[in-house]
Amino acid sequence: MDTKFSRRDFMKVAATSMGGWAVSSALPSWMPRMAFAPDGVEPPGDLLVVIFQRGGMDGLNAVIPHGDADYYHLRTSLAIAEPSAGSDKTGIDLDGFFGLHPSLQPLKDLWDEKALAIVHAAGSPDPTHSHFDAMDYMERGTPGEKTIETGWIGRHLQSAPWQNTSPFRAIGMGGIMQASLRGPIPVTTLQSIADFHLQGDTSQLAEIRKRLESLYSLGGSLDADAKDTFDAVDLLSKIDISHYTPTGNAQYPQTEYGMALKQIAQISKADIGLEVACVDIGGWDTHNAEGATDGDMPKLLNELGSGLAALYTDMGGLARKMTIVTMSEFGRRAQENGSGGTDHGHGNCMFIVGGGVNGGKVYTQWPGLAPNQLYGPGDLNVTTDYRDVLAEIVQKRVKNPNLTQVFPDYTEAKTLGIVQG
Amino acid sequence: MTISRRDFIKTSGVFAAFAALSACTPQLPTAAKITGHSSGTSSVGTVPLTIANSVTADDPLTVLTLNRISFGPTPEMYARVNQIGLDAFIDEQLDPQSINDDATDQLMTRFPTLTMTPAQRLQLPQFSQPIQELIAATILRQWHSNRQLNEVMVDFWSNHFNIYIGKTLCRVLKTDDDLKVIRPNAFAKFGDILNASAHSPAMLIFLDNAESQKSAPNENYGRELMELHTISVNGGYTQKDVTEVARAFTGWTIYGPKSIFGEFGTYQFAERIHDTGEKHILDLDIPAGGREDDGVKVLDMLAHHPMAAQFISTKLARRFVSDNPDPALVSALANVFTQSDGDTRAVLKAIFQSDQFKNSAGQKFKRPLEFLASTLRLTGATLAGQSQQLVNHVKLLGQIPFDWQFPNGFPDTAGFWATTSGLLERWNFGNLLTSNKINGVRVDVKSLTADAQSAQDVVDVLSQRFLGSKFPDDARSILLDFASSGDLGSKLASIAGLILGSPHFQVR
Numbered sequence: 001m002d003t004k005f006s007r008r009d010f011m012k013v014a015a016t017s018m019g020g021w022a023v024s025s026a027l028p029s030w031m032p033r034m035a036f037a038p039d040g041v042e043p044p045g046d047l048l049v050v051i052f053q054r055g056g057m058d059g060l061n062a063v064i065p066h067g068d069a070d071y072y073h074l075r076t077s078l079a080i081a082e083p084s085a086g087s088d089k090t091g092i093d094l095d096g097f098f099g100l101h102p103s104l105q106p107l108k109d110l111w112d113e114k115a116l117a118i119v120h121a122a123g124s125p126d127p128t129h130s131h132f133d134a135m136d137y138m139e140r141g142t143p144g145e146k147t148i149e150t151g152w153i154g155r156h157l158q159s160a161p162w163q164n165t166s167p168f169r170a171i172g173m174g175g176i177m178q179a180s181l182r183g184p185i186p187v188t189t190l191q192s193i194a195d196f197h198l199q200g201d202t203s204q205l206a207e208i209r210k211r212l213e214s215l216y217s218l219g220g221s222l223d224a225d226a227k228d229t230f231d232a233v234d235l236l237s238k239i240d241i242s243h244y245t246p247t248g249n250a251q252y253p254q255t256e257y258g259m260a261l262k263q264i265a266q267i268s269k270a271d272i273g274l275e276v277a278c279v280d281i282g283g284w285d286t287h288n289a290e291g292a293t294d295g296d297m298p299k300l301l302n303e304l305g306s307g308l309a310a311l312y313t314d315m316g317g318l319a320r321k322m323t324i325v326t327m328s329e330f331g332r333r334a335q336e337n338g339s340g341g342t343d344h345g346h347g348n349c350m351f352i353v354g355g356g357v358n359g360g361k362v363y364t365q366w367p368g369l370a371p372n373q374l375y376g377p378g379d380l381n382v383t384t385d386y387r388d389v390l391a392e393i394v395q396k397r398v399k400n401p402n403l404t405q406v407f408p409d410y411t412e413a414k415t416l417g418i419v420q421g
Numbered sequence: 422m423t424i425s426r427r428d429f430i431k432t433s434g435v436f437a438a439f440a441a442l443s444a445c446t447p448q449l450p451t452a453a454k455i456t457g458h459s460s461g462t463s464s465v466g467t468v469p470l471t472i473a474n475s476v477t478a479d480d481p482l483t484v485l486t487l488n489r490i491s492f493g494p495t496p497e498m499y500a501r502v503n504q505i506g507l508d509a510f511i512d513e514q515l516d517p518q519s520i521n522d523d524a525t526d527q528l529m530t531r532f533p534t535l536t537m538t539p540a541q542r543l544q545l546p547q548f549s550q551p552i553q554e555l556i557a558a559t560i561l562r563q564w565h566s567n568r569q570l571n572e573v574m575v576d577f578w579s580n581h582f583n584i585y586i587g588k589t590l591c592r593v594l595k596t597d598d599d600l601k602v603i604r605p606n607a608f609a610k611f612g613d614i615l616n617a618s619a620h621s622p623a624m625l626i627f628l629d630n631a632e633s634q635k636s637a638p639n640e641n642y643g644r645e646l647m648e649l650h651t652i653s654v655n656g657g658y659t660q661k662d663v664t665e666v667a668r669a670f671t672g673w674t675i676y677g678p679k680s681i682f683g684e685f686g687t688y689q690f691a692e693r694i695h696d697t698g699e700k701h702i703l704d705l706d707i708p709a710g711g712r713e714d715d716g717v718k719v720l721d722m723l724a725h726h727p728m729a730a731q732f733i734s735t736k737l738a739r740r741f742v743s744d745n746p747d748p749a750l751v752s753a754l755a756n757v758f759t760q761s762d763g764d765t766r767a768v769l770k771a772i773f774q775s776d777q778f779k780n781s782a783g784q785k786f787k788r789p790l791e792f793l794a795s796t797l798r799l800t801g802a803t804l805a806g807q808s809q810q811l812v813n814h815v816k817l818l819g820q821i822p823f824d825w826q827f828p829n830g831f832p833d834t835a836g837f838w839a840t841t842s843g844l845l846e847r848w849n850f851g852n853l854l855t856s857n858k859i860n861g862v863r864v865d866v867k868s869l870t871a872d873a874q875s876a877q878d879v880v881d882v883l884s885q886r887f888l889g890s891k892f893p894d895d896a897r898s899i900l901l902d903f904a905s906s907g908d909l910g911s912k913l914a915s916i917a918g919l920i921l922g923s924p925h926f927q928v929r
Contacts, residue, residue, distance in 0.1 A: 055826070129644065129663070130654050132829055167841075175789075175819030176837050189840035195817060196845065200852025204915045207903060211919055212848060214899045220924045222839060229841040282826045287629040287641040289589075338637025339629055344644070377660050 043162055045399030046323045046356060047268050048276045049261075049311065050153065052139075052178065053304070053328035055284030056131065059348035060334060060380060061292075062104065062301055063118055063362065067097035070369035074335040078292045078342070089293045094118075098362045102293055103301040106309040107351070114359035115312060115319070117418050119389050121347040121364050123330060123382040129344040131285070134329035139179035141387060141407050152387075152406055153276055154183020156394055159405035166273025167232040173260035178278040186228045193241050193263050197233055239270045250314035253303045257281040261307045265314045268322070275398075281307075284328060288339040308353050320355035323397045323419065325389065331380050334369050346379035350389055356397050356420045363416050388414050396421035483507050484889035485782050486773065488929040489741050490514055491569035493795030494889060498569070511773055514570035515608065515766050525566045532558050535596060539622070539686025542593035543678060552586050552823075555596050559822040560815070563794040574607040574765070575599075576790070577740055579823070580830025582618045582650060584627040586823035590678075594623035594686055595823060611733055611763030612724035615650060619720055620688045622675040628828060631674040633667060635696035643667035645828045646719075652728035662703060668696040669707060669715040724763060730755040734768060736833070741772050743784040744834040750777040786835035787929050789820035792847055795929070796854055796921050799887050800864045808861030814853075817846045844927075851921030856914035866913040876904035879916055887920050896925060 065071050066082045080101055083093035091099030092108055098120065100107060110116035126143035128134050137143045141152025150158070157170055172178045172189045181187045190196060200208055209230070216226030244266050252258035257279060264277045283300050290297045304326070312319050331348030347367070352359075367373050367381035375381040391403050391413045399421075400406065403413065483502055487494035490511065502510045513519055529535055532554040534542055542551045563572050582603070586595045602621045606614035618624050625631040625642070633639035643666035648654045672695030676683035683689055690713040700707040700715065705722045707715050723729055734754035738746035753775070754768050761767035772778050787795065793815060796802070804811075815821055819838070825831050832838070853859050855866055869886060873879040880900045884892045891897060904916050920926060 128654075129660060130648055131827060132648075133654055172840075175817075175840065175842055176832070177840050182836075187841075189842045191817060191819075191842050195849075196842070198845070198852075199849040200858070200918055201856045201915050204912065208852060208915055208919060211899055211903045212922055215896055215919070215923045218895050218924070222844065222924045222927065225839055225841060225844055226924075229844050232841055233845065285641075285826075287639055288632050337632075337639050338634050339632030339639050341629070341632075341639070343640050377664065 043160075043164055043273075043275050043399075046321050046354065046393075046397040047274060047318075048153075048393065048398050049264060049322065049324040050178075050180065050276070050278045051304075051308075051324065051326040052135075052180075052278065052280050053284050053326060054131075054135070054280055054282040055286075055328070056134075056330045056332055056344055057284045057328040057348060058286055058290065058297060058332040058342050058345075059120065059328070060331065061290070061297060061342075062101050063094075063120055063349045064091045064099050064101065065097060065120075065366065065369070066091050066093070066099045068366070068369050070334075074369060076336065077340060078290055078336045080292060095362055097366075101298065101301050103298040104305040106302070106305040110309060110312060110353055111360055115353055115355060115357055116308075117352045117357045117359045118349055118362045119352070119364065119384055119416070119418065120349045120362055121367050121380055121382060122350050122384040122386050122389060123347045124386055125382060127346070127376060129330065129346075129376075131329055131344075136179065138327060138329055138386065141180070141390070142409070145409075148408065150183040151178070151180035152390065153178075153180045153278070154185060154187075155408075156398070156400055156406045157185040157276065158183050159402040160398075160400045161402070164273050164275060167228050167235055168267055168272045168274050170276040171264070171267065171274065171278070173263065173277065173279045174256070178280065181276075181278055186224070188228060188232045190232075190263065192259075193236060193239070193266065196236050235272050239266070239272070241266065246310070246314040247316040248313040250310040251306065252310040252314075253306050255303055257303060258307050258310070261311045262314070265311055268315070269318065286332065286341050287337065287343060288341040290336075290341045308351065312353055323352065323354035323356060323393050325353075325393055326351040327386060334374055334378050334380055343377075346375045347382040348380070350386065352389065352393070352418055354397070354419075358418055358420060363418055384414075384416070385410075385412075388416055389418060392416055392418055479890050480507075481782065481890075482779060485779070486511065488889070489778075489785070490573060490773075492563045492572060492791055493798035495798055496886065499889070511570075511770075514568070515769065517568035517571035517607070520567050522567045525562060525568075528561055528565065529558055535600065537596075538684070539590075539593045539597065540678070540684065542596070543685065549592075551593050551596055555586065555599060556822050556824075559599075560790070560794070563790065564797045570769075571604075571607050573740075575603055577737070578603050578607060578614060580825075580833070581736065582614075582621075582624065583825055583828050583830035584621075584623050584823065585826045585828075587826075588627055590626045590686070591623050594621075594626060594675075597621070597686065598623035608765045608769075610761075611729070611758070611765065612721065614765075615724050616717075616720055618650070619646070619670075619673070619716065622686050622688055625673060625675050625688070630670050633671050633673075634694035635668070635671050636694075638664065638667035638671055638696065640664060640667040642670060646670075647723065649829050651723035651732065652726050653732040656726070656728045656732075658703060665700045665702045666719055668698065669700050669702065669711075669719045671696045672713070673716055725759075727755070727759070730758040730763070733763070734758050737765075737768055737772060738777075739833050741769070741785075742775075742778050742781045744786075744836075747777045750775055783928050785929050786839055787927055788831065788833070788838055789815075789818035789843070790822065791929055792927065793818055793820075793850070795926075796851060797862075800854060800866075800917065800921075801869065802854065802862050802864045804861060805863050806861040808859065810853075810859045811862055814846070814850050814859065817842075818850065819843060819846070839927075847927065848918075848922040851926075852915065852918035855917040855921065864914075864917075866917045867910075869917070870913060876909050877901060879909065879913065880904050883917050883920055887917075888925055892920075892923075892925065896923065 064080045072079050081090040083099050084090040088102055093099045107116055124138050124143045126137050139151050142148050167188050170181055170187045172181050172187055175191055177187055177189050198205055198209055216223050252262045260279045268274045286297050315322050327350055328348055330346055332342035332345040336342050365383040367383050387407050387410050391407055394400050394406055395403055396419050487498050534551040534554045566572050584591055584595050584598055598621045602617040606617055628642035628645055629639045630642035640663050644663045647656055647658050672691045674689055674691050676685055676687050676689050678685050697710055699709040707718055735751050738751055754771055757767050757771045820831055855864050870879045870882050873882050881891050904912055
């Protein structure tokens with residue numbers, strides 16, 4: 001048992017300095033109040049929710065450039081029609097040039113409230129069209145570079161100038177930890193709050209627990225993970241999960257993604273130290289039968305959008321201290337293929353939602369879709385490095401100034417003004 | 422909210438899988454009863470449970486080897502090793518047809534969709550029946566088959582050539598891929614299984630080649646064929662190569678559900694949509710005018726490419742030896758691979774004979790399915806009825822067969838699986854299973870410890886059975902301390918559950 005299995009390969013690094021911020025929101029009585037940080041040094045910034053759309057979202061059909069005639073030349077069967085009043089099968093106009101896919105209707109209210117910003121023609125500068133390399137680079141935060149083992153969120157947690165010892169400081173929803181979370185700071189992976197407790201012969205559970213803790217204290221490589229697990233179980237046991245009602249009648253999609261978002265709201269409101277949550281939503285690899293206004297992709301878009309809207313609504317006043325950001329490993333080929341789908345591409349769009357977002361605006365240097373403007377085999381070009389978006393959020397909203405550690409060797413960061421602060 | 426069909430299996434579909442399984446299997450044999458090697462007759466569910474506790478296997482290499490080549494070494498496997506020796510046992514496992522597996526075959530007859538045609542599966546009133554049955558059949562085989570190394574290799578290739586069963590027609594086609602592509606080629610030459618996979622209707626649908634045509638090639642298969650099936654992302658190909666491979670495979674498709682020219686769900690080469698132009702892929706030049714042989718040439722070139730030898734050897738070493746295999750071992754295996762024309766058996770033998778293998782104890786963390794199957798095999802668990810709860814646990818453990826959306830297959834390194842929720846679920850599953858709190862699944866810990874006279878005996882007998890050896894002293898004293906206080910009889914299940922939850926049981 002001398003093999004290192006987990007993130008614990010990385011040396012623990014203590015926080016070096018502290019900032020000051022005190023929380024004083026009126027929380028329901030069922031929520032426990034707990035302090036993981038020394039007095040007065042609670043995390044100063046926003047809850048960060050990172051949504052990864054696995055498979056490569058077709059950003060050209062999510063946020064359509066209806067003002068670009070080439071879009072309609074390239075998308076002969078998949079194009080979303082120009083916005084037209086009274087129709088629910090056409091684009092939803094945003095600014096006269098871009099429009100939302102009609103299945104993203106749930107996002108329109110957020111846009112009108114200026115709680116939603118969109119960055120278009122965004123992505124990673126690395127040219128790979130491999131899902132796995134592209135995801136890997138994006139989650140490490142080091143395009144083209146695989147020598148750094150940690151993820152960008154892991155490095156953010158490590159370099160943040162405050163302390164937080166909560167086992168729920170960072171959570172990965174689902175059974176497998178997102179690569180962006182890799183690093184020395186413990187991460188709790190979670191599928192279901194309701195199942196997250198020790199089970200067995202109830203009359204002997206306390207004894208079983210004691211022996212398990214002993215068995216996982218013998219110097220094995222799983223010891224640290226086991227300790228985190230017990231800590232997380234103890235903390236979660238103090239939350240009354242059965243009496244949770246989303247605020248504002250928020251309607252989460254009845255899917256794993258929707259349930260993950262709902263549990264993030266629960267954990268966040270319980271005030272047990274949550275700073276970062278990662279969620280995946282899969283199914284975006286639409287090579288075939290993508291669907292224009294009806295089909296797989298429209299359904300996924302609706303799931304994505306209604307989840308974002310539900311989380312924003314459910315967080316109520318706390319949404320002022322939350323930023324959600326979406327990303328996908330790459331966009332898709334500008335020209336649709338012969339299967340009613342789209343092949344792997346490059347540039348894409350990202351959604352940023354939250355109370356501190358300078359919303360109601362599409363941030364882009366639109367590269368165009370004419371043949372001489374396309375990238376590589378015919379892809380939307382990337383004019384905004386996705387790290388510009390993340391770096392600005394980390395700095396201004398999450399309040400970690402140590403960007404050189406979060407995105408090493410990335411010195412060309414541009415400030416886009418997507419968020420306040 | 423409507424659920425995308427790509428998410429189908431994650432929600433309603435698989436939840437019923439074990440309902441199909443348990444309804445079809447009134448009483449399963451315990452692992453202890455499937456001896457098979459010498460018996461020509463099966464005695465499914467009729468013979469009382471007896472456990473050969475006297476069989477011990479303290480030889481570390483035997484324990485290691487059996488853990489790696491199976492989903493959990495039963496007392497019967499150790500007994501067979503004692504009888505014929507470890508090398509002969511490995512040889513026997515490498516030749517699955519030599520091993521009687523009638524009892525498992527008999528179990529499979531309970532799943533009607535396994536022998537249906539794709540057209541018949543398509544007409545079933547219950548949409549998810551083929552999915553449920555294939556998943557249930559897979560878990561049952563891992564649990565019960567005597568051909569354990571065969572199941573390990575089937576699992577390996579099923580992930581290498583992963584097909585997500587929830588994607589469109591894969592629902593009714595993956596069963597054929599399992600039975601006609603993966604299983605007959607579990608120990609094949611690499612070129613043969615690659616060729617079979619390229620013709621597999623389920624693969625043609627999953628990676629969209631069935632839709633690819635000369636006017637608009639779909640490059641999904643072309644890319645993954647190189648990146649994931651053969652020469653890896655480091656194989657030195659370019660986007661141009663991807664496009665050219667896609668062109669070479671235009672026309673490789675299937676007869677659709679409404680075809681009047683051929684049987685639905687079977688392979689066809691559709692010449693009219695094939696791109697007959699010349700193609701250049703890496704160092705291969707394909708002249709204009711080719712037909713189906715364009716794709717065959719590509720497959721042949723890729724199967725014999727040095728990077729394929731490297732890639733497949735790396736993946737096999739990762740499966741059987743360690744998450745980060747020694748480059749020297751990989752290099753040696755790649756030589757064997759090349760010299761044997763990609764013979765899987767030859768590579769496996771080289772692995773088992775290597776020092777790196779022999780010194781790799783503790784280096785592989787069980788994936789959820791390996792944990793699940795090993796608990797069921799080693800506890801002699803039986804299915805006695807509907808078991809919705811077992812289904813829920815498979816889902817919570819986090820690895821439902823064929824429920825991986827990406828073409829790369831389930832990860833095979835511990836970093837993905839050693840998580841907080843993963844550990845907790847393993848502890849819970851062990852505790853609930855041994856205390857018979859999972860409806861429909863029965864474990865008789867009392868009979869497993871029938872020979873035990875004392876707390877010490879119980880701990881030693883159970884650890885011998887579950888781990889192949891006694892616990893190291895430090896862990897043993899923790900369990901003895903627990904077992905020695907209070908009424909031993911009431912603690913048997915918890916002792917067994919603790920062993921299944923121990924760090925020692927999480928490795929194979």
